[in-house]
Amino acid sequence: MGGTNADGRGPDAQTPPYRTEDRSGIAGENRRHESRGETMDFDVIDARPRLLDWAAWALFLDIDGTLLDLAPAPDDVVVPADLPQRLESLSRRLSGAVALISGRSLENVDRLFPGGRDVAGTHGVEWRRSGKVDIVGAPWPDELTEWIREEARHLTGLLLERKPCSLALHFAANPKIEAEVHSLAMTAAALSPIALKLVRGKNVYELVPAGTDKGKAIERFLSVPPYAGRIPVFIGDDLTDEDGFKTINRLGGLSAHVGSRATAARYRLNSPEEVRHWLARLDSLIGDAP
Numbered sequence: 001m002g003g004t005n006a007d008g009r010g011p012d013a014q015t016p017p018y019r020t021e022d023r024s025g026i027a028g029e030n031r032r033h034e035s036r037g038e039t040m041d042f043d044v045i046d047a048r049p050r051l052l053d054w055a056a057w058a059l060f061l062d063i064d065g066t067l068l069d070l071a072p073a074p075d076d077v078v079v080p081a082d083l084p085q086r087l088e089s090l091s092r093r094l095s096g097a098v099a100l101i102s103g104r105s106l107e108n109v110d111r112l113f114p115g116g117r118d119v120a121g122t123h124g125v126e127w128r129r130s131g132k133v134d135i136v137g138a139p140w141p142d143e144l145t146e147w148i149r150e151e152a153r154h155l156t157g158l159l160l161e162r163k164p165c166s167l168a169l170h171f172a173a174n175p176k177i178e179a180e181v182h183s184l185a186m187t188a189a190a191l192s193p194i195a196l197k198l199v200r201g202k203n204v205y206e207l208v209p210a211g212t213d214k215g216k217a218i219e220r221f222l223s224v225p226p227y228a229g230r231i232p233v234f235i236g237d238d239l240t241d242e243d244g245f246k247t248i249n250r251l252g253g254l255s256a257h258v259g260s261r262a263t264a265a266r267y268r269l270n271s272p273e274e275v276r277h278w279l280a281r282l283d284s285l286i287g288d289a290p
């Protein structure tokens with residue numbers, strides 16, 4: 001188990017960590033739309049292919065609701081047959097600068113996408129680059145899981161997803177219990193022997209060690225090769241992805257939200273299926289580039 005430097009970056013961080021000027025060629029348009037609080041369709045790769053320097057991109061991808069269609073329970077998701085290969089191909093073309101930024105635990109991500117990819121798991125608490133893992137935050141207190149399990153016995157439909165560093169309380173099977181789940185999670189956070197934050201996802205509340213988030217995880221990748229100096233692109237769908245969007249916007253990258261709710265992201269894709277088509281298009285554009 002390792003730690004971060006005082007500045008929150010990893011022990012192998014480089015200086016300068018990343019470029020801050022916008023090199024995407026669409027910055028003016030970004031600003032115009034940001035001020036209107038709107039998102040644009042993420043079709044820039046087709047609309048302005050000659051302006052974009054894809055080879056200089058670093059790609060950060062959320063999993064559930066972004067790469068994968070949502071399913072009734074965490075283990076029900078289906079990884080489309082061609083997706084792992086697509087990520088592999090993009091990774092090759094971007095000199096390895098492709099990372100999964102997920103709320104799932106590292107071991108869970110590895111079950112879905114084997115191969116020891118670069119991953120920020122558990123909303124940034126687990127971080128792995130080039131096979132080296134670092135855990136940010138205190139170890140999860142198992143006694144808290146037991147306390148919650150006991151307190152939640154009457155909550156029909158509640159699914160506890162135990163992760164090495166956090167606990168997710170899923171209520172998709174019975175949305176009526178949401179308020180009770182929220183209140184239970186708040187109480188658990190107050191009782192916890194370690195500092196926890198409560199994050200809200202789709203039909204889930206999750207208790208996560210405080211101190212990191214997806215934005216910080218992305219920034220950490222951008223402080224080290226092969227990500228450093230590249231234009232960051234992040235696609236995500238959930239509330240926990242908003243930290244990532246804000247970081248990307250601040251760094252002059254491209255942020256895209258999957259869905260239609262209000263978001264800090266500047267671009268929009270409508271569904272995981274659209275994300276997968278977008279990735280396929282990007283893959284072939286980079287492949288065809290002279």
Ligand SMILES: O=P(O)(O)OC[C@H]1O[C@H](O[C@H]2O[C@H](CO)[C@@H](O)[C@H](O)[C@H]2O)[C@H](O)[C@@H](O)[C@@H]1O
Nearest residue numbers: 063064070071072073074102103104202203204
């Ligand atoms: O950051 P992500 O990679 O999008 O992970 C977020 C959470 O995804 C999973 O839960 C969500 O997807 C499930 C499968 O579609 C769905 O059943 C559930 O209602 C969603 O909340 C995962 O189980 C969580 O651990 C992640 O935090």
